[in-house]
Amino acid sequence: MYACVFLCFWGNMSHSWALLGHLHLTHTPVHYSTSCLLLQSTLSCEECAAAAAAAFIARSRLRRSQPAGPLDDGNLLAEILLRLPPQPSSLPRASLVCHRWRHLVSDNGFLRRFRLHHRRNPPLLGCFSERRLELSFMPMLEAPNRIPAGRFSLQLDDIRLAPAAQGGGLVMPDKGFSVLGCRHGLVLISIPSWNQVLIWDPVTGDQHRIALPLGFDAKKTYITGAVLRSAAGDAHHFQVVVVCNDIQHTRVVACVYSSETDEWGNSISILIPFYVTGRPTVLVGDSLYWLLAVGGILEIDLKRQSLAVIQWPMDKGTFSLMRAEGGGLGLFFLSDLGAQLWKRKTDCGGVASWELGKTLELNELKTRSGLNSLTIVGFAEDNNVVFLSRGSTFFMVQLEPLELKELSEVDNWCFYYAFESVYTAGMGICGGHGGAEHLHNA
Template identity: 25%
Template structure:
């Protein structure tokens, strides 16, 4: 008797593909310290790799894990390049990140925020024997992707006494605050229009902006140090009001140099400085009263004699001063005979790995997954958070700035 024919196997049931919106909602929950999980997921699926590389995912990830991004490195404006910036990778926390190009080729690092670096180069062109026009050339660089936005030249027909600038928002904006002999002005660059919008904020203050100290964003307002070191200039982004905040214990101008910092997740203004007499590193925070009155309080101090090597604070050597504070990671950059970093959590002091002298430093804090460096071209429609398109004449994928 013949055996009964074998029954046909049931048809394979293919699991329905999850919409990218749900995939993004799942992976957005992965904590930054477990970036290896994102790496494995990106290697398993090219579509996921493109999703993770999209600016929309990056923006949502930063918003979800605000303040948790690692220090990937810093940009040092070097003495032997005339102030042009070079990217120096962080030794451990950066996870081995290195940008496509380390040198900025004639551009100075001015600010960094949300994974973007603001670069500047100033050119003065004489127009007559008595007047001159000044053009400020700015660019926004994303070290992780290599993208560069070349901004239109910002032309002033009167000599600019001083200025400072910051890159803000996500999608980004660039704000330039400056003064000439007649007015204090504010320019805002809007990438959607590829244009500057100007706002005359009033008469200039009796001081100049310190362009060597990066500004800080606190509670919808930009804050910049004034050159004499006795006041801070505040520009409110929503109301466009300009005011000044007096610094504590400043009986004379040009005292110890301070570095501004955002405290309490960007809700409170603070600064760090080193006392030149005691070598005490102190952190000050601003209090604002019910009626707008201001006062400062010291919230922490560190005796650098207990932290730094003896030669770093020798009376015959270079007295230490704060040149930068990496927001969200509690790392202070100090300029001594050599450059040093001080981790406020562990107390560890590390020598900055470079042999050339530097003028100032801009920390670079951002999320980074190594495999995403190879997935920079994002297909249209991938990424549900509405990242702005990179097409257009003002966006260039280049290896250098010339």
């Protein structure tokens, strides 16, 4: 039977708290109501203190006797939060639940584990491109995951690069530069005047400058390259691959740098039918691939430190390298009839050949003025996306499932380097920046 009590907090207030403790201790259900019977405690001060202490002990024992909930286990909670989607707004949202969650998701150790856990499925944050004397970032995601165009700023020689007039661009020094590639959250930039390459992490701001190996002169010959994290998702070490054509464009020389040894390896070379282009590379397994200007693809096997040339499946056309469905090397071939997805396969005898996979009609693009006016300007290897442009119009084609999105007006003469990374900086917690922006309009 319910004991309905209305407590008047007059006189010695400890009388009333003691009565509450006594009722809790005796497991008497208490219901507060203004229409209840007015009950005045008559306990002495000593009795009040004893009853309050007994109530506190009873509540402590009751809490200890109750089984802990799943989210009370810090290790289990961390494992659950690790599996949040790798979108920029995921951790800022989780940090708003309570102080405990906020403390956990802002821990540097947890952030490293979060990035490592999602290293194979990073979101496409945007693209970097070089336009005249500026390095521009074009965001791809919608709010609340959209990264502001001016968020990724680069510093060279302790000179902060000023945003360009239209926003989102960073004016480069007049020393000249060339973006060579983006991968695993890193950007590789060539600075010919310094005969160096710069490895830049836009999220953390870290940068490493490396002098090119002996025999490579970026001021005299064209240099291209690629960057990648070391095996097993090691966030502290990376590799840089640079490729140089000779003056006659008949031979290519490559060299690999490892941050673990802080040294360049031995140079390797191979005869080629034509020069290596500056288009973005694709990483498949332990091999990197570059398109040649005519007739083929250059393969660099990083484990074996060897070079090979692979022929195209057809003599001419507009190609882009990509990862094939299910893994392996793939090609995106564009014609006025549509797009074809090709895959490199190896039979049981070890003989490799090209196999035609899917054919995409791209009807929406056809109706706008045909496909022959489209140019392939980049791709995102982890998200299976190809970037196309027609004049100043930029399209993003998601291949699986097929989805077309028109993004913005851009320069039609430059390549776009996809920046795919797990963005955990600027969460708006522990003094960080950016959390409010990510959660705006959420």
